[in-house]
Amino acid sequence: MKNTALIDLLYSNHKDEYEFLPSRDVLIKWFEDLFAIFFPTYLLRKDEVERLLTKNQNLFVFILEKVTKDGAKAKAHTEDFYQALTEIYLALNEDAREIYNHDPAANCLTEVINTYPGFYAISVYRVANKIARMGVPLIPRILSEYAHQKTGIDIHPEAKIGVPFFIDHGTGIVIGETCEIGKHVKVYQGVTLGALQVTKSLADKKRHPTIEDNVIIYANATILGGDTVVGNNSVIGGNVFLTESVNPYSIVFHTNNITVKDRKSNDNNVINFII
Numbered sequence: 001m002k003n004t005a006l007i008d009l010l011y012s013n014h015k016d017e018y019e020f021l022p023s024r025d026v027l028i029k030w031f032e033d034l035f036a037i038f039f040p041t042y043l044l045r046k047d048e049v050e051r052l053l054t055k056n057q058n059l060f061v062f063i064l065e066k067v068t069k070d071g072a073k074a075k076a077h078t079e080d081f082y083q084a085l086t087e088i089y090l091a092l093n094e095d096a097r098e099i100y101n102h103d104p105a106a107n108c109l110t111e112v113i114n115t116y117p118g119f120y121a122i123s124v125y126r127v128a129n130k131i132a133r134m135g136v137p138l139i140p141r142i143l144s145e146y147a148h149q150k151t152g153i154d155i156h157p158e159a160k161i162g163v164p165f166f167i168d169h170g171t172g173i174v175i176g177e178t179c180e181i182g183k184h185v186k187v188y189q190g191v192t193l194g195a196l197q198v199t200k201s202l203a204d205k206k207r208h209p210t211i212e213d214n215v216i217i218y219a220n221a222t223i224l225g226g227d228t229v230v231g232n233n234s235v236i237g238g239n240v241f242l243t244e245s246v247n248p249y250s251i252v253f254h255t256n257n258i259t260v261k262d263r264k265s266n267d268n269n270v271i272n273f274i275i
Contacts, residue, residue: 022066030059039113077134088126091163095122098164117151118167128157176208183213190220
């Protein structure tokens with residue numbers, strides 16, 4: 001049976017929203033094409049680079065016109081973004097070299113660029129962050145969530161991250177909207193840089209920590225709070241839960257007791273594991 005009331009309700013609620021919603025597939029294609037221009041799998045001639053950049057730029061105008069409903073604004077934002085491409089590209093090269101220089105498993109820069117999920121997530125972040133700083137809605141979050149789905153790394157496009165930045169393994173990393181990260185920071189899998197409270201009233205407040213230069217944060221560490229500052233050159237050990245600031249050159253670590261027994265012993269203190 002035809003549900004006319006539901007159809008009318010859905011159309012009424014959706015028409016305004018979808019009028020300003022860019023195609024996710026088109027936006028992802030735009031980014032993937034840009035990434036391929038930055039880091040091609042074969043040597044591009046200068047005329048090929050020019051042609052591909054022009055095509056990419058025209059697609060970006062189309063996407064922005066869909067979101068802004070303002071052709072002049074879309075073109076102005078596009079010019080601003082493409083003027084910043086050199087800066088973004090140079091930053092990504094520094095990020096790639098930082099990963100290569102500090103990961104003993106990395107054999108070459110090409111391997112880092114083409115296979116490391118951490119580098120891919122950083123690439124999406126640097127592009128999305130520039131777009132976010134231009135005040136363009138929706139597009140930065142669509143890009144960041146695409147990277148999140150693809151890599152397991154969740155970096156809010158409004159976060160401030162210095163150059164270079166190092167992510168190793170990456171799965172499960174969360175970096176919040178108001179997080180500030182300095183230069184030469186290294187972050188390992190499972191790290192959360194989050195907020196102490198999640199309430200809408202704090203939307204305009206700094207909710208996430210500040211990580212100063214040359215800090216290392218090892219796997220599964222959690223650092224929370226907008227007033228929390230990790231001083232430069234500090235090391236945060238694995239599984240640490242931190243909600244207060246630490247001075248520069250600090251070492252913060254978590255300890256627990258692990259007991260190893262010989263299963264062949266006649267120890268009567270039998271441990272019953274319940275699963």
